[in-house]
Amino acid sequence: MAFNNWDKLRKAQRDYPKPNKIAEVFVRKALKKSPKNPFLLAWEANLSLHLNHDAETAIRQVQQAWEQPGSNDVRLLSYLYEVLAEATRKSHRVLEISSVGDANSKKWQSAAKTLTRKQDREDFWSALGKVASRERCWEDFRLAVVQYNKEIKEGTTSPSAKKQAHYTQIIALQQAASQQSRIEGGEQKCKIYADLARGLLKQAYQAPQV
CATH class of the missing domain: 1.25.40 (Serine Threonine Protein Phosphatase 5, Tetratricopeptide repeat)
Structure with a gap:
């Protein structure tokens, strides 16, 4: 399956609803075929956070997903935001943050400029x-x-x-x-x-x- 939109990503995640090793292997295999796919990178970031408890890697993977073509989908950006927020709290070892950072704000502002309506x-x-x-x-x-x-x-x-x-x-x-x-x-x-x-x-x- 080509994970080139949000609906296809969500369908695959329903097939692998839990962050476990099976899901991780599936995502890694898919990324070998499409290493710059922002939807797969977002899923990988979520797995890094919840399966491996690696907040720093999850943050880097979110940033990597932002850089890819097709990453302006608002549902994807919202999903990445949730992953980044949790990863940032874990990284800083705090329960509350006011923002996930300037890089996120710049990404949203850049994506907004592509909308004509x-x-x-x-x-x-x-x-x-x-x-x-x-x-x-x-x-x-x-x-x-x-x-x-x-x-x-x-x-x-x-x-x-x-x-x-x-x-x-x-x-x-x-x-x-x-x-x-x-x-x-x-x-x-x-x-x-x-x-x-x-x-x-x-x-x-x-x-x-x-």
Whole structure:
């Protein structure tokens, strides 16, 4: 089977649902035929993390997957994000991280530029927001909301959608500020985000009712 899209990867993973040696052998054989396949590399990264408990190798494999053609699929990027988030926490031996790193942000931004339709870009940034919130990476969630709001403010978006986007940005800043207050050295960012959230909340209260 040619693992050249997300659906084919998921089908293969259903055949090998557990991260075990059988799955590892299957993926390695498939990678010998297609060593630059981003979907297989993503699966390999997940196996490195859960089967071999090797966070550093998993991180390198995620980065390798990003570099391959065909790696802009939003479902693949979300899957890679989940693997990277868990690997980063294990690598740093912490329970909480605010972001999976600048390299991930750059990859998502680069992939977004390939999308020509506004709705596709909105859905794309919404996907990042969802996976970042699941992993409680509030700095990445904040970035996703900022990018999503840029798309919302352009074009003929309804006032109610813009209002919802405004309040979502407030929540993103509040969550990011709260998380930074728990991170060593995060005091300055915490203050900046809290101040920005208060400013946006004030704007919301002062805005004319529609």
